[in-house]
Amino acid sequence: MTVREILHVGNLLLRQRSREVTPAELATPIVQELIDDLIDTMRAANGAGIAAPQVGELLRIATIEVRDNPRYPYKPRIPLTVVVNPIIQPLDDEVVDVNEGCLSVPNLRGNVLRHVNVRVRWLDREGTPHDEVRRGLTAGTFQHECDHLDGVLFLDRVHDTRTLTTWEQFERFHRDAFVARISEFVQRVGS
């Protein structure tokens, strides 16, 4: 149980492709402890997710969880999910314009387009395979974390740099309009 230091944008490790984890490796104490540390670090930072490269480990592992989150009060809940070697496939062309932030990009948010309906395949921490559909903002969260495993940050996907904003200015100028729009979306899509 350790809260690890989160690497920030500019650190070259965030720009590497992380490698797959073998089933034998997944069962080792060192990888299981890394998963525990990711969960602790994500929760301590109030993140909706965190990926192993964000703590400097170039393995294809991420954790996702949304409870009552002060960073993202409009986000639907997501039970704790540990994804190992995830593969994401969009199911159609529908996208949503989402205001995102990232624990590795302190105090900055911006708008990115995310697929609304995705198929995600992964192994859980016991090595059990999953093949499920994720929709709406939850699909966006999965895409954000999987991007980290390929060295991609949300900044790379910001389609209009004029949407970039600090948290303080987001609250001041953008929050109400975004929450109104995205709440309508969440009601329509359901997750």
Ligand code: NI
């Ligand atoms: Ni992130």
